Amino acid sequence: MPILKFTRNLERFYPGLSPVESSKTSLQEIINEANDIYPGIKDYILDEQSRLRKHIHIFIGNQMIHDRNHLPDNLNPDDEVYIMQALSGG
């Protein structure tokens, strides 16, 4: 089953945030499933038009997703999806 993992710093907003293992087969579906477990996390990741927010990126395996606006990606059972965001600290 695909697994969705998050950058640790999102725990600040979603205490107890853990990887989400899912039977879903698309990126959009797995984000929706994560939102059921962590209400509001979808709004943090996607904007009002369901586009990826511009300070966030998603990787499937080691590959960056290419369509930030539509998130059309399908997932294979062994895919690991990783959601991360920009950090400013130096």
Place this chain on the structure above:
Amino acid sequence: MDTQFSKAELERYSRHLIIPEFNIEGQRKLKESKVLVVGSGGLGSPLLLYLTAAGVGTIGIVDFDTVDESNLQRQVLFTVDDIGKSKSKTAAQKLKRLNPHVEFHVYDTQLTSENALEIIRDYDVIADGTDNFPTRYLVNDACVILGKPNVYASIFRFEGQVSVFNHLLPDGSRGPNYRDLFPEPPPPGLVPSCAEGGVLGVLPGIIGSLQANEVIKIVTCIGEPLTGRLFLFDAFSFETRTVNITKDPDTKEITKLIDYAEFCGLNNLSQKTEENMVKEITVQELASLKENGSDYQLIDVREPYERQIASIEGELVPLAQIMSFVDNIARDKKVIIYCRSGSRSAQAVLQLEKQNGFDNLYNLKGGILAWANEIDPTVAKY
């Protein structure tokens, strides 16, 4: 004429010279190179130490900040004696003692859209160790305009990121840049700085050293630079991952520098946001309420671990949980909400006013930091 080395230099760099892939050619390239380090704090400290020790010929240091006591937990270039002094000047003085063969150029000024191109133009490689989004986008854009590689790193709490942006590829094109990864910054306040959210002291040592490694590889043309890839490190779990990044065809061409404070939503004018329009109460007014025994509710929206560092009492309800605390918030008396600096508490007031119609909420202006500065110096500042 080939760059020559003195006997002292040959002895100093001997451990480089005997690496077959590096040898005296690598050392010569280092000596001939000019590297600009933007920010001499957490990342900048190890970065500068290793670039200096390695023998980069000319190092520029940009930093307008002064050394603060809270820097010493991670900014290993500085000591107690340096508190209050210019970071860039102090760094150069110390580094000169580490390696007198290196030439330092100090820019004790803020990098801005007005001076960035002029400063960056003279250097071969730029290393971004800044601590804020406006400067990160400024460094990126200036590097793209001038065709310079940008060795990037950033940190927060336990996590670090490293990449090489805008690097010249064998086909003559440039690799992805910061905007291909993050086209725009987060809204102000959403992603905190290390000053606001904290950072593990050793983390910039790890990440800044990786950044120095990439600078040295680029300058000496050895190994495989981290171009088109992003290295992610989580010190908490010791998980690492290296992901591939590519150019985003939707990214607009960068042709000129802009107002980066405005771009990041931080301009004075644009700061007149809703967050700034919430009702406020000063620390002096709160002190009077306390002294007079007035009836009010005080809510602390920081995290429990922050409460252990410093407290002015009140009910502890971290910002992420404030909406589930609504039923416990009074509507018939003054409710004062505070955090460390007043930013999170302003967000709490806004959310509660918008979603629950409160009209009796006040944000403590300047938060617990203002309380420590103006009312009670025994309260720790963090």
